Amino acid sequence: MADPLQLRRLRRDPEAWNLWRQENPTVRVDLRKADLAHMDLRLANLRDADLREANFIMADLCGADLRGADLRNANLVGARMIGIDIADTDLRGADIRTAEDLTPEQLAETRGDGATVLPDLLGPPEHWLD
Numbered sequence: 277m278a279d280p281l282q283l284r285r286l287r288r289d290p291e292a293w294n295l296w297r298q299e300n301p302t303v304r305v306d307l308r309k310a311d312l313a314h315m316d317l318r319l320a321n322l323r324d325a326d327l328r329e330a331n332f333i334m335a336d337l338c339g340a341d342l343r344g345a346d347l348r349n350a351n352l353v354g355a356r357m358i359g360i361d362i363a364d365t366d367l368r369g370a371d372i373r374t375a376e377d378l379t380p381e382q383l384a385e386t387r388g389d390g391a392t393v394l395p396d397l398l399g400p401p402e403h404w405l406d
Contacts, residue, residue: 278310278330286312290320297321357382367392 305325313333324344334354349369358377363385371393
């Protein structure tokens with residue numbers, strides 16, 4: 277389960293969250309199973325965060341830093357993803373079928389598998405099939 281203090285901090289003020297992350301770079305972010313649906317998370321620093329099974333339905337993630345995040349089995353249906361950085365992100369089992377503005381170039385930098393639900397117009401990167 278998500279760390280309650282971290283979850284409250286992120287929900288209260290994503291800008292203050294980013295400052296906290298900057299001041300506490302060694303703290304492991306645990307937001308497993310967090311309900312972040314419909315949240316404004318633009319430019320949020322979620323780098324290396326544990327976001328397994330998190331709910332991002334219709335969340336605005338534009339410009340967010342998700343490098344190295346664990347999004348296994350997360351629900352990103354309808355999430356806005358313009359300009360996000362998802363290099364080295366684990367998307368195995370995630371549902372991104374209607375995530376907006378996701379590009380093949382972004383997907384190519386991630387890990388995924390046959391359980392990852394992709395948008396109709398995007399196929400899995402070749403390295404997912406290995």
